[in-house]
Structures are given as structure tokens and as C-alpha cells.
Amino acid sequence: MPNSHLSAASRQRALESMSSDGVDVLVVGGGVTGAGIALDAVTRGLRVGIVEAQDWASGTSSRSSKLVHGGLRYLYQLNFALVAESLRERGLLLTETAPHLVKAQPFLWPLKMPVIERMYSAVGVGMYDTIAQFAHRGSVPIQRHHTRKGSLKLAPALKKDSLTGSIVYYDARVDDARLVVTLVRSAVRHGALAANRVQVTEMLKDAAGRVTAAKLLDLESNREYEVRTGAIINATGVWTEKTQSLAGTTGGLKVLASKGIHIVVPKEKINSKVGIFLRTEKSVLFIIPWKRYWVIGTTDTAYHENRREPVADLEDIDYVLEQANSVLAKPLTHNDIIGTFAGLRPLLQPGTLDGDESKSTQVSREHTVTEAAPGLTVIAGGKLTSYRQMAEDAVDFTIGKDKAKQTPSVTKKTPLEGAAGYHSMWSRRAAIARESGLSIDHVEDLLDRYGSDIDLLLDMIEERPDLGNELKGAPEYLRAEIAFGVSHEGALHLEDLLARRTRLTYEHADRGLSAAEEIATLAGELLGWDEAKKEAELASYRSRCEAEAAAQKIANEAEAQKVREQAEEVTAFLDVAPEIQG
Numbered sequence: 001m002p003n004s005h006l007s008a009a010s011r012q013r014a015l016e017s018m019s020s021d022g023v024d025v026l027v028v029g030g031g032v033t034g035a036g037i038a039l040d041a042v043t044r045g046l047r048v049g050i051v052e053a054q055d056w057a058s059g060t061s062s063r064s065s066k067l068v069h070g071g072l073r074y075l076y077q078l079n080f081a082l083v084a085e086s087l088r089e090r091g092l093l094l095t096e097t098a099p100h101l102v103k104a105q106p107f108l109w110p111l112k113m114p115v116i117e118r119m120y121s122a123v124g125v126g127m128y129d130t131i132a133q134f135a136h137r138g139s140v141p142i143q144r145h146h147t148r149k150g151s152l153k154l155a156p157a158l159k160k161d162s163l164t165g166s167i168v169y170y171d172a173r174v175d176d177a178r179l180v181v182t183l184v185r186s187a188v189r190h191g192a193l194a195a196n197r198v199q200v201t202e203m204l205k206d207a208a209g210r211v212t213a214a215k216l217l218d219l220e221s222n223r224e225y226e227v228r229t230g231a232i233i234n235a236t237g238v239w240t241e242k243t244q245s246l247a248g249t250t251g252g253l254k255v256l257a258s259k260g261i262h263i264v265v266p267k268e269k270i271n272s273k274v275g276i277f278l279r280t281e282k283s284v285l286f287i288i289p290w291k292r293y294w295v296i297g298t299t300d301t302a303y304h305e306n307r308r309e310p311v312a313d314l315e316d317i318d319y320v321l322e323q324a325n326s327v328l329a330k331p332l333t334h335n336d337i338i339g340t341f342a343g344l345r346p347l348l349q350p351g352t353l354d355g356d357e358s359k360s361t362q363v364s365r366e367h368t369v370t371e372a373a374p375g376l377t378v379i380a381g382g383k384l385t386s387y388r389q390m391a392e393d394a395v396d397f398t399i400g401k402d403k404a405k406q407t408p409s410v411t412k413k414t415p416l417e418g419a420a421g422y423h424s425m426w427s428r429r430a431a432i433a434r435e436s437g438l439s440i441d442h443v444e445d446l447l448d449r450y451g452s453d454i455d456l457l458l459d460m461i462e463e464r465p466d467l468g469n470e471l472k473g474a475p476e477y478l479r480a481e482i483a484f485g486v487s488h489e490g491a492l493h494l495e496d497l498l499a500r501r502t503r504l505t506y507e508h509a510d511r512g513l514s515a516a517e518e519i520a521t522l523a524g525e526l527l528g529w530d531e532a533k534k535e536a537e538l539a540s541y542r543s544r545c546e547a548e549a550a551a552q553k554i555a556n557e558a559e560a561q562k563v564r565e566q567a568e569e570v571t572a573f574l575d576v577a578p579e580i581q582g
Contacts (some may be wrong), residue, residue, distance in 0.1 A: 004189035004417050006056075006181070006490030008527060014049070014193035015218060015225055022228035023049040023193065025398065026214055027235060028200050028243055030054075031061035032176065032384050034235035035183035036391035036411075041233075042192040043414055044395065044407040049227060050184065050192060051216060053199040054308075054571075055496045056489075057180035060237050061384065062500050063310075063343025065262065065286055065298050068093055068102050068385045069171040070132065073284065075124050082366060083128070084135050086385045090172055091136020097388070097415055100422040100451030101182060102174045104140045105288070107277040108155050110163035110327055125169045140170035155272035162327040168274060173288060176384060177500040178449060181489050183387075185417045196490055197571055203232060203247040203376065211247050211375030219571040220492065231398050234378040237346040238307050244372040252372030253380045254349040257304075259557075261312035262297030263320050264339035264506050265332055270294050278327060285323045291445075292476065293338065293507060296324050303344055305561040311551040312340035313560035339506025340552060348381045369397045388412070418451025425452050436461070438468065442478060449481070457484055473514030477502050482519050486526045493570045494520050494537040495544065511545040543568040 018026075027038045030052025038050040052058075070087040093102040111121060129142040144167070151166035152158060188194050197219045204213040204226075211232055216225040236243040237255070244252040267289070276287035288295045299316050317340065325331040348368055367382030367390050379394040388411050396404040425432065426447055433440045436458050446454045457480045461468040467480035485491040485501035497519055499505040504512025512519075516538060524534040547567035551560040 002189060002191050004185040005488050006185055006188060006194060007487050008490075008492060010188070011195045011490065011492075014195045015198065015216070018049040018193050018195075018216075018227045019225040021047075023047045024230045025049070025395075026051070026227055026229040026232045028214075028232060029235035029237065029239075030056045030180070030184065030194075030196055031059050031235065031237055032057070032180050032183065032387040033061075033237070033379060033382065033390055033394075034233075035180050035187065036387040037233055037235055037379075037394050038187040038192045038194070039183055039190070039414070040388070040391040040395045040409050040411050041398075042187050042190045043410050044399075046395075046399075048187065048192040049229070050187065050194050051198040051200065052196045053219070054197065055492070055500060056184055056196050057177040057500055059239075060343045060345065061180045062177035063260075063341050064176045064384050065260070066173050066176050066288065066295060067105075067171060067286065068174050070128060070385070071383075072124065072128055075127055080127075080131065084131050085389055086383075087128075087132040088135035089386050089388055091132070091139035092388065092412060093174070093385075094139045094172055095136070096413070096419075097411070098174075098179065098182070098419055100418050100448060101179050101416070102172050103448075104170050105173045105275055106141075106168050106170050107275040107286070108146075108151060108272070109167045109169065109277045109279075110151065110158060111165050111167065112163060121167055125167050128169065140172070143167050143169045154274050155276060157271040157329060158276070158327050159329045169277075173290075174384075175449070175503070177503070179384075179416075181501070182416050182418065185489065186414070189417060194490070197492060200243065200246060203373075205247070205373075205375075209374055211373055230375075232376050233394055233398055234372070234376065235394070237380065238344045240346060240378060240380045244376065244378050247373045247376050249373040249376070251370075252376075252378045253368060253370055255380050256302070256347040256349050257307055258345040258347050259301050259303040259310055259316075259342055260298035260345060261316040261320065261340060261342040262295050263312070263317060263337050264341075265294050265296065265336045266338060267292050267294065269330075269332060269336050270328065276327070278323060280323050285320070287324060296320055300345075303557075305558055306565055307344060309564050309567075310342040310344055311548055311560055311564045312342045313551060313557050314553055314555040315557070316342070317552060338509040339511070340548070341506050346380050367393070369394050371397075418453040421452035422447065425454065432458075436468075438478075442470075445476065446478075446481075450484070453488075456488065457481070460484065460487075471515045471518055473516075473518065474502070474504055474508065474512060476507075477504075477515075479518075479522060482522050483526060486523055491523070492527070494523060494541050495570055497523060498541060505545075511548070513542065513545060516541055537570065540568040540570045 024046040025041045025048050027034045027050040042048040068090045070083045074083045125143045146166045199217050201217050202215040203211050206212045213228045234243045238257045240255045278285040283300050369379045372378045377398045382390045392409040429443045433443045471477045485497050491497045498512045544567045547564045551563045554560040
């Protein structure tokens, strides 16, 4: 049985194996959708390869609101089927496939009008709860109503005159990047071949015009590979059009990019036992509690700049602060912000299907699967919560109805890495702390980041005791987590470790720079860096941090993006096809 290791060595073996023996399905895109597709396909018995041009989850899937939710707004559009699908998937993640990563989260919805708004909102949330019980009974508690006094007891941070009462309902939260890397590791455990920092540069066709192979470029070594494949699935989000154009086709999907930003403030800045949900004139705003901070967002604006590294500009930040401060008794200021991040939603354009629509499947109003060219499946749209259903739909479409019936998806019953045994280990966390010498706080963090794979980290610490020490500049993380990020989670660069294996890039006001030297030294030891390489990695990360800090002070989005683009990059991202503007 294959192990779940993602490492520099496993990456090289995967590229060589794909090149020499080919694959049944090559998945392009290492975000949550692509990772989910790889797991779905490999657990049906297919030989699967997955490649990602940057790091796992480096695009949209590390920059979301980090919510697993049904979508209350869809109820008001009477889209009950979509809500039911999302709530079913939320329940699966909470109870079966990823209970170590996905946690139930209560949100307080402040009500301003005592009767009409409460009745209107109660009906909506009541339907939400009812659908949730049918979709996945018991996965979260049902709504509770509170008076103004009860609401302020739960959330003392709220202005007294901002509400007459509230409804507390449940959704869930997840570290999106950790979910993605866990999905990739789970796929590898079942036999998938995975390689990050590998870009598809061309799709090759046979005489009949069917896509049968792909040319890959290893951005680490600059070495080229050619991989024969029975089918390619394009799951590249906002890069959908660029990727599908590599097959020389004008068919496929058209995708718009919409930018959403979030700000991060310390936990002590908002006194509340629950998250807060606000309906705004433009959309909604979530104030989401994490262990040491709050994540607040989001925005929803059309985006036309460089798609690789979107940033939060001053106008975005001012908007989020204004919305949050509309209900907070003690207003937040720019000085309270310790981090920001921005992501791009891949939104399907109206009339998005080009070519022969008879070969396309409009699976839901949120995501669509189509054949851009024979042998090339494209999936776009959707949201993090529904990744598993999206993956199932994409694989069903690719292999055809008959084969899909013979080998149906099994991912509803496939726990992700670290899920099996998590609950029993959580019950034993005090004993684990005593036996390992770690604090209960650290053990709880490890269980919620790695689940039952905590045993792998404890084994590493036993073999090398210094890995049990806290990072000097970020004591909430252990050195073992950095080592694990390299040896088991495929981190190749300092940025990978600071931005996605940990979230120090937005959890600390200095973007993790106080821990960067120690992390670079440890990672360099494991990856074989010399001193020059280590200094180059540090310089690249410092450049990123400086560019993002400067961009946050610029109100004009285009100018802010130009400043961000000046940062040094650790690997090149080749413009192998003309940039296609959404």
C-alpha cells in the first residue's frame, strides 16, 4: 500500500512514473477541486496523476473565507437543491471524512427590527436547519433565538443599539490550505502520482483530434516531461481559459474573476463567544473566530489585474472595516490589523458553454462540467464546500455514464488522512500530552491540524527531540510541523511553509518574518539548501512581505497590484498561452 508522503523525492518519482508509464487521468490544478478529483478518480481504481503549476492550494484554495457552509443566500433565491447539496457535504466533512479539519461554528445574526425581521429571518434559518437535518441529521445544532440582553451576553463586543435581538445558527469552518494538502496526501495514499511546481505547457492530440498527452515543465529543475493520458481534467479555476487553450481549442468554459479580501485581527480585539454574520447592502460579512484571531470578510468585486497574487488594497480594507464597525462597540482601526489576504473566485460567465452544448453538463448553477475538446474535461465554478460533489461529477463525466455506474464514487465513505481515530485521540489528548511531554495546547493544535497523523509527528520528535521545541518567533507552532511540511506535505520553498503549511503570513503582524530564519534553516537542512539558496529563499519571502505591506496602503487596485508584482518569486510561472481576460 502506498504511503501518503509528499516530499521532494516522491515528487520526482511521480514525474518519472507519469512520464514512463502514463496515466488514465491527468488532473491539472492543485486546488481543492483538482485535489478532490484526484482522490475520487484514484479510489475508483484509475491510474491518476495530478500536477500544479505553483504550490498546492496556492491560488483560491488558500485564500477563501475558510467556511464550509450551505449558503443561506441561496434560500432566498429558492434554490433548495443547491442548499441541500452543500449542507449534505458539510455534514459529511464534519462527521465522517474530515472531522479533524472541519469544525462546527455558531454565528450570531443581529436583528434590527423586533418582529418582522425576526419572523422573516427565522423562517429562512428554520428552512436552513430543516434541510440540514434531512441532508445530514445531527451534524450541527439547530438555531436559537436570543433577546438583546442574551445576544450581548454572547457577544459583548456588539453595539447595544445595533440589534434588538439575534438568531444564532451554525455552519462550519476549515483551514482551506490544510484541507487541500490533506486531500492530495489522501490521493497519494491510494496510489495517485502528485507533483507541485509543474506546469502544463502543451496538450498533444492524435490524428483524430483527441487529447492523448501533455507536455510538462518542472519549474524546479527546468526539465521537460511528456505524459500519455487517457483523459485530462482541467481544474484550474481562474486560469481555466488559459489552460484549456493549450489544447488548441476555442471551446470550453469562460470564467470571470471576482476578488474577495479578508482582514485578520487579534482575538482580544473582539469580545464574543460566537462568530457574527451580517447582511450588507452589497453582500454579507462574516466575523469568524479562530483560536488566536478573527478573520473578517469578504468583498466581491470584479477583477481584471494579474491573477497570480491578488492583494488587499486600501479601498478593500476600508470597506471591510466600515462594515464590521457598523455593529462593533469598539471600532477596529488599521492599527488593529495583523494580516490580510485576497483570493479570486472563478465565476462562470453567462452563456459560458462554447461549442457543442450536447457534450456539456450543467451540474448546478454553481459549477459546470464540459468537454472542451475530445479527451479534455473542464470543470469550473462551485465553492469549497461542494468540492467532493464537484469531483464526483467531473470524474463521472470523464469516464462516461456506463463506467461511472460500474465504478461509482466512494468518497462519501473515504476518510481523509488523519480522520480515522481522531475522535478517540482527542479524548486521550491529556494522556498524549503527558506521554509526549508536550502541552495540552500543542496537542490540541496538532490534532486539529493533522488528526491521527499526530503519531507521525510524535515519532519524528522521539527520533529527533529538538523538533519538539516551539518556533522561537511563533511559539504556537512546533519545529516538527516545519519538518512534517517538508517530509510529508510537499513544501519546497520557505513561502510554502509560511503561507500554507502554517498560516504565519497573516497570523502575525510581521507576516512570520521573526520565525523565517529558523524555518529556513530547518527546511534547508531537510531540502539540502546551501547558504546561498537559504538566503535567496529568505530574500524572496521578505520581498513578498514588503510588497504586500506597501500594496495595502494604496487605494487604486491596479497600482496596488503593480507593487505586488515587483516582489521576487521563488519559481517562474510561465505565460505559455496568451493571457485571457475574463
